[in-house]
Amino acid sequence: MRTIRFILEKEFRQVFRDPAILRMMFIMPIIQLVILPLTANYEVKNVQLAIVDHDKSTYTRQLIQKAAATGYFIIPGSFEAYADAMELVEHDKADIILEIPAGFERSLVKEDQAQVFMAVNAINGAKANIGAAYLNQLIREFNQDIRLRWIQIPRSGMQPTIQTEQRFWFNMHMNYQQFMVPGILVILLTMVGAFLSALNIVKEKEVGTIEQINVTPIKKHHFILGKLIPFWLMGLIVLTLGLTIARLVYGIVPAGNIAVIYAFSAVYLLAVLGLGLLVSTFAQTQQQAMLISFFLMMVFILLGGLYTSIDSMPDWAQWLTKFNPVTYFIEVMRMVVLKGSRLQDILPQLGKVAVFAVVLNAWAIFSYRKRA
Amino acid sequence: MEHKYTITADQLTKQFGDFIAVDHISFAVQQGEIFGFLGANGAGKTTAMRMLCGLSLPSSGKATVAGYDVFTQTEQIKQSIGYMSQKFSLYEDLTVTENMRFYGGIYGMRIAAIKDRAKEILAQLHLQGEKDTLVKSLPLGWKQKLAFSVAMFHRPGIVFLDEPTGGVDPITRREFWEMIYAAAAAGTTIFVTTHYMDEAEYCNRVSIMVDGQIAAMDTPAGLKKQFATDSMETVFLQLARKAVRTE
Structure with a gap:
């Protein structure tokens, strides 16, 4: 455990000395959350x-x-x-x-x-x-x-007309922002988590410091944990920032308990970070890691049900979405924010994302080799 | 208990597909010895060194480092050795002290011990004034000396140096070798690869690798006698020219 402390100390120092990471952490969420929801609108005008x-x-x-x-x-x-x-x-x-x-x-x-x-x-x-x-x-x-x-005066023989009254549950005014902002927050958290973690280890590979690490008696899981924890915390900071913006800018106050969102995000971030770490064990350069992550992100986002409804996808695509952690998080976010779902309502999603987290991280630890 | 030989290799081989990078090499290095590992680029020096450090799994043969087996006891080996790679590998975005603290920490040193050792090394390197400087803003020569000191930070019995003086000016190289001598005099075994023939002269014993095999191994004086010349350069050129493979 002492080792982890030294690794964490080093990782945090490096993060706070890297202006690019700080920008990615703070400016990206603000811009995405302030601008994107205004444009992501299904209402067609003009x-x-x-x-x-x-x-x-x-x-x-x-x-x-x-x-x-x-x-x-x-x-x-x-x-x-x-x-x-x-x-x-x-x-x-x-x-x-x-x-x-x-x-x-x-x-x-x-x-x-x-x-x-x-x-x-x-x-x-x-x-x-x-x-x-x-x-x-x-x-x-x-x-x-x-x-x-x-036909001024109604007479018999006049065609009866049926009028439909609609009511939208959970989002009464069909406010697209209510619907989009939680989704965009999910994408944001996914991107920040996956990219930061993927690029981080690969950077050590590129610079050559990983070799120096590999020649120390450091334990693999210590090293991976040391990478995981800082980014996990950063993810939660981004989430907090996002929820604050949602509240201040869009007046979106989750109908459910905010603790449920944090609980789910905590597990979800582990899954996403695990994915990033896994990518980084396969990629040799930051370029490769970036491209792989981009590809995965595109697939995850398009199949995630943010922009299109999963119910209207073809069967095979619906089946694929079951392997997409983003799907579950978007579902949960909307459930909790709009419908006020409680922890027991989201347990199925939580369970699935927990499986992702365990599998991806175990795989990352397994495929990280100290010896070629 | 004392190991007479701290590094032994017996028919050690590394094969990548059809390519035999290191071809059945055997040698033994004594404690406190400065063992020079020479060879042209691509001769297999770095691969051999990486096997001994537990960074690369040998294909066949036997080897021990500090009495531990390179196949099964790599983590024990890693605790007992220091390693300085060809590529500069301290964290450039950490300060001098932070780098020492980190490496000391992951070798399991106590905080107090880390502080004492850091003070000692800063004094040796005359870097007290730069202890809070980011490593990236140090000149290359200082960086190399610092990297060596960090490799020696946890007081390993054996230290592996892979072309430690590449790109460094002659004065710094001289100082670097003084540090190596001091470490060897204190009982540390030094395993060093180099391309500089004057550095080869500083070694107690030298092995010259050609095409993955050890073509010659002796003291510098012995090698010069064997090849009837007065310079290591001639010895090296005679052997290296026989190489068939190129990088």
Whole structure:
């Protein structure tokens, strides 16, 4: 145990003398948490809607006004021909074309039905999808308004309409920040943990000090523990910083007990640090370690359920996410922050992450060789 | 109890795939001896030394260091030796004192002992004024002397030096060798590799490796006699030119 004390002393001195590490620890979390949640938003605004109005009637004017009034659409102009609007789409200046045929108003009034044509630019999938859905809903509402105006007095035979009232549980206003900030905090903790630990041992390899360490009677697990503990503490500091920012900037106060978050993070960090250490035992240079870590991070983040819902992934990908510690942490964070889950609710995730921690660290100790 | 020979190697071999880096070498080094280990680049010096230090697992043969077996007792060996690698390997972002404290600590020395030893070494090196200086801001010559002192910090019986004076000016090299002599006089066995022939002259005994094998081994005077010349340089060149493999 005395040995560990000397190793820790050395590691802490080195960390606090390295401005790059301190920057990574403090500035990166602040920037990521302050800027990313503002941009990571599923709400689509500023959909460019090009309108080709062949009818130019009162109704079409009303429809266009209604679209403009929602605030979701920007209308770059009305076009005489579909081809003109299409040119805008080709230059990526329009997302949706709405073509209203001549005689729209007349057929709506006389025949009780009319058709419009919608063309969607699917280059930006999310925007196209959601924009089209908005427009559909808008037209449906417009349709409803007209029917109400024409059929002034309800009579028998009028089509009944069903209205849906929605309520979002656990995040009442569907506030994306409530949803994203805990997730981004997870990514942050994962990156800080994995990168710092991976780069650290590899740096000793590059500089050559690892050889001097290997020629001492130091125990492997002492050495690894000496590396693990400082980064583990730093991870918890980053978490604290993140939770503080979440509270001050976004007013996010976890619905659950904050101690549950710390308990889970403590175990989770061990898993992530173990992964970093494992990478460092395989990589020979910091470049290699960086590339391997980046690759793993990309996979973990994209399969982690932060940006996309795991339930909508294909089966094989859903199966893969079971081997992704990030998935569990994002789940737990959202459960505790939004739903107020307690320790017993997150025990399954905690157990799985604990297995990751044990396996990865054991593997790292095993594959760290003092003798080639 | 006294080991007459503190390092022994018997048919020690290291093979990497088809490449035999160290090819059945045998020798024995006495306690307190300065044993020079010479050879061209790629002759296998460093590999041989790494096997003896427990950094590299031998493919075959036998060897003991401080009476411990290099196959099975590497951790005991490591406690008994000091090692200075070719690459400078103190922590540049720690101060002189912090480096000593760290290495003293992981060899299991007590805090008080570490402090005394650090004081003693700082005095020897005349580095008292620089004890809180980061190692990276010391000149190379001082760094090398410091690295040697740190390798000697836990008072090992044997110290392995891998080209300790590479890139160092002649005055510092001279001082370095004075330190080596002092350590040997105090009973420490010195196992040193070098490319400088004047340094070879300082050794009690010299072995010259060619292509993984020991081509000659004797006192410097004996080698010069054997090759009928008055300079170690000629001895070395005659042997090293026979080398088939290049680095």
